[in-house]
Amino acid sequence: MSCCADPRAGFSNQWGTLPDSIRAAITPEGTGGRLVLHVPDIHCAACISTIEGALAPCGGNARVNLTRKTVTLGWDAPTFDPSVPVGVLRNLGYTPQPLATTTEVRDRRGAELMRCVAVSGFAAMNVMLLSVSVWSGADGSTQQLFHWFSALIALPALAYAARPFFRSAFGALRHGRLNMDVPITLAIVLAAAHSLATTISGEGETYFDAAITLTFFLLIGRLLDHLTRERARLSVTRLAAMRPPFAHVVTASGVAPVAVEEIRPGSVIEVAAGERVPLDGRLLLGEAAFDTSLATGESHPETVAAGGEIMAGALAVTGPHRLTVLRPSADSYVSRLAALQAAAENVRSRHARIADRAAVVYAPTVHILALATFVGWLAAGAGPGAALTTAIAVLVITCPCALGLAVPAVHVAACERLFRQGLAIKDGAALERLERIDEVVFDKTGTLTVPSLAEPSAIAPRDLAAATALARHSTHPVSRAIVEAAEAQDLPRVIATDVTELRGRGMEGRIDGRRVFLGQGAPAWAEAAGEGLVFVREGEAPLAIAVEERLRPGAETLVGDLKGRGLPVTILSGDRPEAVARVAGELGVADWRAQLTPSDKVDHLAARQRAGANPLMVGDGLNDGPALAAATASIAPAGASDLSQTAADLVMTGTSLSGVWTALATARGAHRIVLQNLGVALAYNCIAVPIAVLGYASPLVAAIAMSSSSIVVTLNALRLVRGPSEGRE
Known part of the structure; x- marks a missing residue:
């Protein structure tokens, strides 16, 4: 195989039905592979259940990320055909795209939502002006004329501005499923159709103002949701931007730009001052200064001597310098860190699974409730117009957007905060386990x-x-x-x-x-x-x-903080008793064990767990691998090259131990905010649904309430991102 050969070529015989753009996005892993697809049509928790349920018979494993709107496919069998799950997605009405193109797609989606908000807002203001005249007592002919003017403004505006809801709902119905946009679309269409029929007949009230204003507020909520999700996605997006698409490769004839995907280990590249290092490399000559804040979280430049390793994403402070490429682009530090971050966001906790199941049964329940409301009001003697208006309000106000966002928004915000503090998450479910930690166990060498x-x-x-x-x-x-x-x-x-x-x-x-x-x-x-x-x-x-x-920087402060918060600290080491005793004395740790084998550490952790404790293991990730796996949760203060090798749940890429406290504080904060969000979603439905069923909420009020609940839940989750930059809180 040549230095520029595509490692996917050996599988191409079974991927013939895949588009070239998706085929190029497949990453070989052992005998199998991995494919991350952007699916912009994913809107709600019902989509997650539908997609994962449909892909389960295809083999391999599939994970849907609602915040990033991605589907991650993984497989081990060399005979697996990824075109099958891609075809299943298309048959469900989704449009899978290669992840590499999603920045432009997300920009287009944000721009489209902005245009829809502008059109619906302009139309809503004008229709409301006409409605004021009607409400003020205009005579019959004038009232009828204003109704027609309202129809001429509202109907084209609805046809354009409500497209995001219409596309999603009709796509779901066409493939025999329901999502959260179905009741919204039904409410908009019913309000507009009822108003048009009333205008034509000349009898009764119209709701053009409610229909277009409802659409306006729903779009504002959808746009804010899009913007806040984009903010939550910034950690992975920034990582992709840290790696230049081209590198300056040194050849016999000079220096030439080459795409990083085509460069193989052993090549020599040149990095000028002010440029990002495109690939992991080893400095050939002299001494160089690099800003390695991406890897270490520390802002001061690091001096590297000849032979020293530099990770992709580091910023050259001096230069130019020449480096020997150590790893291909797909295995570079930036790529591995981005993959870890994305994988962590894909894992759903126990709370998320409960919310997902609740949201899945919500859509049919909403339609049944709205129909029952309509029939009930008719039975109570109300006119068809009043009964329909109340049913529309029920359809809108019961949309479970807040419930669907309650957990994933917090999870992504927590991942973002930990990444900013120099912590890479290997197992997203570890956040839930970290919240239960009641004691901390440290290795000595390489950790403390x-x-x-x-x-x-x-x-x-x-x-x-x-x-x-x-x-x-x-x-x-x-x-x-x-x-x-x-x-x-x-x-x-x-x-x-x-x-x-x-x-x-x-x-x-x-x-x-x-x-x-x-x-x-x-x-x-x-x-x-x-x-x-x-x-x-x-x-x-x-x-x-x-x-x-x-002592590692931050060790004394961390141990003091842990003990101050009532968390017992233990040191387990394979070193000599006198060496362990000296470190334990400096840190004020009374409980320490020396000359332990890896199996001894596992036995100690197992004994503590049998006693009802939930220990956190902090070790170097190599000799402590079995202990890291045995603990309730684990953190490794590893170097960049250890990123994918350690058995720990979280990896600290900096030199300070303050990340341990940051992880514990973030996990507890995330748990607290998840409970708050679930409480908000539950309280909203307990209060809003009866109000709508009893007729005290118009469709407009229902739209404002539904959008507000979603925004409150998302903004509450983002408090984690705005948390203190220090590890202690």
């Missing part, structure tokens, strides 16, 4: 402390270079410290082969045909070694490598 070599100059360059060859294959904090020490001395690069990780012990491999080892103790084939970190070359005596530790 940051290691560095005590005396790197005392190690022979030959040995340090060999140890670095093994350390480069690990992302353990001590390995990073060894690599940094070697890069600071600009040592020649040594290649290690047959490298394997001995879980909990270290790394083993071969250099120049001889076995080498880096880790705790010594392997069976080497001389006995004392405690601590050693490097062993076959046939030579073990070399002790002294490592010193300093």
Whole structure:
């Protein structure tokens, strides 16, 4: 395969019915793949249930994101045909599009809604002016003339401005399903038809003013919903903008711009000062300064020496600099972070599933209630006009928009806030588990402390270079410290082969045909070694490598905050008792355990859970993988390269531990606001529905009430985004 070959080519024989634009959006993953589609016709919780239910028999898995209006398809079987679920979506009346084109689509949708609001608002003001004359007691002929003028203004305006509701409702009905726009469309059409019939007959009251004003307020609510959802989507949108579409590739004939998707690892690219790094790379020469706030959350530039890694999205402060590309575009830091963020938003919590089920049964219930209201008023002796007006108000006021938005709006806002604070969410459902946390367990090395070599100059360059060859294959904090020490001395690069990780012990491999080892103790084939970190070359005596530790920034403040809020803190470490005791003493932690294996940590967490506790595990994501998976929730203060490797629910991309408190505070705030939103939705329906059924709400008042409830729920969710920037609240 050539350096520019498309990895999707091997699957193309079974994707022949897919449009090229959608085929290009498929990301191969192992033997399967992943496809994210933008489906702009998704409007409500009923759409979620309809789509996921219809796609279930297709195989693979499908997840609908209401806020981002996306459908994510994933599959493991190499025989899976993604054209089948795409066809199912089309048969349901939806129009799936590749996600890459959605910015322009969303811009068009916002512009269309703005035009519809303008047309309906202009028409509503003019019709209301005519209605004032009618209400003021105009005589019969003048009243009839004003009714016709109102019809001439309102009917064309409704035909244009109400298109977003008409398209959605007719599309749903055409494919045998209901959504929230069906009762809205029915209300608008009934009001307009009743008014036109009254105008033609010359008898009775017209409701052109109610129909067009109803449409105006519904459109305002729809536009505000669109704008607030766009704001909630900004985290992923900004990530996409962080990666330039082209990179300057260095070739024998000079520097030429090449699309990032066509660049393969090993290529050399040039980044000028003020430009974003397009792909993950390693600095070739000299020293450079980069703004890495995207990865670390810290605003001050980071100085990188030759051989240091730079993640895609970093801003070059100095330049130009040349980098060797480490990973293809699809695997770059920005792409992985965006995928994590989108995947986190796709996960629905227990509250969301309850709200979804309630919203699904809502549409048929609304129609039954409106029909019962109409029949009831007729039975009570009201005229057809009054009964129809009341039924229209019921159709409008009972739209479950607030219920459908109550949970997903909060979830997306929480993801946005955590991203701003340097936390990448790998499991969106973890927010619900974080809210239940009642104790916090820390690993020591790489979590509470940051290691560095005590005396790197005392190690022979030959040995340090060999140890670095093994350390480069690990992302353990001590390995990073060894690599940094070697890069600071600009040592020649040594290649290690047959490298394997001995879980909990270290790394083993071969250099120049001889076995080498880096880790705790010594392997069976080497001389006995004392405690601590050693490097062993076959046939030579073990070399002790002294490592010193300093507290990670924010560790003391975080532990103090946790204890102050009544959360017990425990340290579990595989290190020596004296080293653990020193760190525990500095932090004021009384409960600590030393010389634990990974299985010992899992046993401790399991015992705490059996006792009824909900522990949060904060570990480095590598040696602590089993413990991270065993805890109620988990956070890893990992580097950018660990982003997709750690078993943690959340990954802190910065160096400070303040993100732990931010995550806990955000989860608790999200839980509180979810309950508030569900309460608002429930209270609204308990109060508004009886008012509408009893005839105390006109269609206009119903439209204002329904739109207001949706806006209140969404704005309440956005309070999470506007939360304090610090980890403590």
